[in-house]
Amino acid sequence: MRLYSTLQREKVELPPPPGPIRMYFCGPTVYARAHVGNARPFVLGMWLRNWLRSRGYDVTLVHNITDINDKIYRAAAGGSSAELAERATRWYLEDVADLGLGLPDHLPKATESIPQIIGFISELIGREYAYDADGDVYFRVSRYPDYGQLSRQCIDEVEGQDEEDVPNPRKEDPRDFALWKANKPDEDTSWDSPWGPGRPGWHIECSAMAEEFLGPVFELHGGGLDLVFPHHENELAQSRALGHEFARIWAHNGMLQFTGEKMSKSEGNVVTIRDALNRWGRETLLLFFLTGHWSKPLDFSEETMARMGPVRRRARGRLQHGGSPGGHARLA
């Protein structure tokens, strides 16, 4: 079995059964009902796990819940961000459970991994890959010459990673990215750290959770193509800076498009997983996800979903729990 990997830019052979195959798929940031595009990496991860198991592989799938993030503070709009994250986590788990594919082996939350995250950051600072700046901690991109290898950018061409348009004076270099963010007055949750109260950045959450459950080297990292840069580039840099090989294969799924445009909350063209389940049912939805190659964009529309009806009747046997993707999902 070979899978196309973004890192090597070619198909990479999986080890023979029984493996092990250790997989990490980036999960949702929980602040609202997840949209149907969020279900694609979940479905692909679950289907791949179940299919590999049917071939005799020993597989572990980790799918994280990002329950600390700027978007959650913003969406809570003065209310409790922790309560919002908890509620949205419950919605997500109910929605994906109703897809009927089972659940990943581990569903770690960032809020439950704070000690591991702080340990990771401390080690990066100890090796001068990161620095404390008034309670924020940043990764020092210039110290890691391989930066850009995943997204195929030369380190000198990488653009700044300032979250706002104004340059951040606390950074040594605009390319540096936050590992820890000092608590701000409008943020109602924070954690103690050696650098003062604050919370982790998104990228370090995933590096720490992946290594906590899978170890410093694992076979496969999945997620949407929109995560290649900066999220996955930064995960790879953080882990490899410490000498960890981290993921060997990086499999990115194409985005869901809504009449030709990327489906996203900011575009205002969102259909939630719950809406889609209510409207078309889980079998039609699963078939839709398996119609194209996983690395290509997939068009979601009334017409596409209507076309799934007859296909569903023919393919019923393959949609049972734990079934193989058969001829529908072209995985390699």
Ligand SMILES: [Zn+2]
């Ligand atoms: Zn991630």
